[in-house]
Amino acid sequence: MSRIVVLGAGPMGLAAAQRAASLGHQVDLLEAGDKVGGMAAHFDFDGLSIERFYHFVCKSDTPTFALMEELGIADKMRWVSTSMAYYTHGKVHKWGDPISLLLYPDLTLIEKIRTGLQMFLTTRTGDFSRIEHLTSRQWIEAGSGKSVYDKMWKRLQELKFYQFADQVSASWIATRIKRIGNSRKSIFQEQLGYIDGGSETLVEAVADDIRRKGGLIHLNTPAHRVAIRGGRVTAVETVGKEYAADAVISTVPIPLVNNLVPDLPQDWKDKYAAIRNIGVVCLLFKLRKSVTPHFWLNIVANDIDIPGLIEFSNLRPVGETVVYVPYYMPISQPKWAWTDQQFIDEAFTYIKRVNPGICDGDLIVAKVGRLRYAQPICEPNFADKLPPVQTPIGGLQVADTCYYYPEDRGIAESIRLGRRMAEGVAI
Structure with missing residues (x-):
């Protein structure tokens, strides 16, 4: 049994921790937030439990199906x-x-x-x-x-x-x-598919399995520093506590890694710093009327500043109409500093443009979520730009969603890579 500390309880961190625990390791999973799930985490949206950021399942997402089968929840898949x-x-x-x-x-x-x-x-x-x-x-x-x-x-x-x-x-x-x-x-x-009960069904099943196998999940516990001695990881430091480690699996956003692991060689720090990300302001609307009969609506109009609408209730039945409106942008854009209400007002104007039958009285509630590191910018030959998952520091593996390339961010890819990292631990 080895002591493995996993950083970040998004889908990739959860998958890594669950696989490590299944292999008999002692696992500590550290999460800065107050719940597991990362971008797949749910919140209470006016009485509805739903993902902060939209997710859907495709028929090629075999890692998701395999893990659901392992956890005994394969019957929760809906098409x-x-x-x-x-x-x-x-x-x-x-x-x-x-x-x-x-x-x-x-x-x-x-x-x-x-x-x-x-x-x-x-x-x-x-x-x-x-x-x-x-x-x-x-x-x-x-x-x-x-x-x-x-x-x-x-x-x-x-x-x-x-x-x-x-x-x-x-x-x-x-x-x-x-x-x-x-x-x-x-x-x-x-x-397309969804999991009955939303992504939380899978997220909580993985978390329960980690605990059942002896792993510990520490919420509201941001990692401060990965301690290194003799070229190997020895611990992860948090505010007021240290978690001993024979191996560390980091799944936090790559832009955070250099501060988290100050002992990395400079050429590795330079490689991580060269990976660029953009943020997202993701709005969620609950409406009394449907906008369109479609799940995904691309918008091509020079006077509309969103790339589309995702009418999630056309995939997962949730009662009222639920629509996601994503604003992707570099955080250097002036619009990033807008208030939540400014985004809501503009986006709802666009919704009414798409469907003139919708009026102000059809808006029940709206919520805004933000992520600074939401989408890696994957340029040509991007794979050549990525450092290996195994770092030159013994016992330390580092990856985030950009390592799914050429695949985009998704739960299936999170599971695939997280499990591979757990199986790749070399003590």
Whole structure:
């Protein structure tokens, strides 16, 4: 039995701690917040238990299914026929299947053929290494055409990545398209999943299993410093306490690592510092009316400053209409300093633009959540930029969501990498 300290009780930290405990190690899981789950944590939204940040399940998320089976909650998985759409030129147009593509009014026939072919081939591609050197813009323009990028992608990229919009990896975008594109009941019907009771069902089941196997979860316990002696980890220091460690698994955001591990070699610190992130201000609305029949609505309009709406209640039935509105942006943007009410007022104006049948009286309640490190900026050849998970310090492994590349952030990838890190502990 070895003493393993895991930093961060998001899905990756929970998966690492649970696997380490299953392997017989003594586990301490340290979490700065007041509950486990990280971005998948729930909160009380006017009587509704729901994720602070939206999550959904795709049919390729095998690590999630395997862990649910192990925990005895596989029967909690639910599948729903869902749809995607675009709002552009003042109207909502369904998207994501051959008929919707043919009926889409803003593309020429040639543009539709090129777009459909590129998306189809992407869902059938097993390896995106051949486009790893390209930006998403270069790849889309080469396949679908510059006009298609300008009409359907440019505004979305700019509203998510701002000054980094033309630096996003083609592999990263293609992997996202493949994941969604292959989560289907048929070529005509998208199908996404949710866990009955929300992500909290899985999060709490993992936490319970950690405790059942002797692991300890310490909430409101931010790590202050990873102590090193003789080139190996010896402990994790917190305010007023020290947790002895033969190994440390860090899953906290990479921008925090250099301060947390001051004994890292300078070249490693430089590599971590070079990984850029943007933040998110994620709004959650409870409404009396549905906005659209779609789960995911992309918005392409120069006078609307959000990339889309996620009508979560079109996936997981929760009673009233529940809509997420994400504002991704670098925290250096002046808008980051807006008050919660400023964001709510602007976003609700956009919701009413999309559906003019919604009025002020249809807003029941709204909530705003913020994360400073929400989305890594994955440029071409991003994998070459990432230091190895195992650091040059004995017993110390470091990773966060950027290590899922070319996959995007998601619970399945958190489980996969967290378990791998626990199995990779070398004492």
